[in-house]
Amino acid sequence: MGVFHAGTHAMSKTLKEMDVLRQHLAKHQLKLTRQRELILTAFLRQEHVTAETMYHQLAKKDPHLGLATIYRTLNLFCEAGIAQARHFGTQTQYDNISHKGHHDHLICTGCGTIVEFENCEIERLQEEVATKNGFVIQTHRLELYGLCARCRH
Amino acid sequence: MGVFHAGTHAMSKTLKEMDVLRQHLAKHQLKLTRQRELILTAFLRQEHVTAETMYHQLAKKDPHLGLATIYRTLNLFCEAGIAQARHFGTQTQYDNISHKGHHDHLICTGCGTIVEFENCEIERLQEEVATKNGFVIQTHRLELYGLCARCRH
DNA sequence: GTTGAAATTGATAAGCTGTCTCAAGATAGT
């Protein structure tokens, strides 16, 4: 297997996250496996997924990929700062953190529909609140729960 | 058992919610039972509970009250608009909607300190976003993660 | 107050997510 120096060109946009993962693995004496690469590539294509949906998606590419591996890997991504877990209903959604600016969610408690939004004004006010309290924000989570038009009948 | 006409005086502050429940029951051909009254009274005393905690709390008053009944009743409260379910970790928290406190948090990723805050302007913008998307907000969660003054050195 | 159809309860079985176990296999430093 040839080893090319990364960071030149022709690398997909997954490069950044792949490097983040590689660094996290190195720091914790973990290994880069075929499964972890496969799952990361598929994960980065989406805004948010459940372990179950990834399991079905990836069954085509690797029928022997186990559900436990998906869970383990998605949790690994959370520790590496690539993903963020969010509990909705009875399931856990894993959000792709790199999709910044579409970080906020409007969630229907009736049907589970998730609408993504961004609002600069809210972000600005968040900064204001943080500064006022001596904080510097690294990330945030804003979820609005309510009923969508259809679920209100 | 004497039957007194309600709604005069000396009723606790649970009156309002009890009426909400009564109306909901009437509208859906459900019945007001001893258990439902008991659970509502205990529920209203608290900000948020899990089914399990209520089960233990109420075991003293009614050792035969079943866990399934607690779950059924708390879900009933949600349908009646008295409670709201929120999934945290692996458990479901049932929030007392009448305790509409502002639950926004500023969390230090360094030392874990949690600062609570409220900001009317943010709330207003949240409503705006929701309305624009056809939603009616029931509740929300806003968490800002960052470093507090001390942890930045 | 009795009566009776319909709803509710309690105990437990079953279901659903997510984690743990462990033998077999893959990875990476030497």
Place this chain on the structure above:
DNA sequence: ACTATCTTGAGACAGCTTATCAATTTCAAC
């Protein structure tokens, strides 16, 4: 290539919530 170590896959397992069903309670109509 060798070997210590990590990872995987399959299923067992655990925690939380819902479904089942016979026995009981409610409540509206007598």
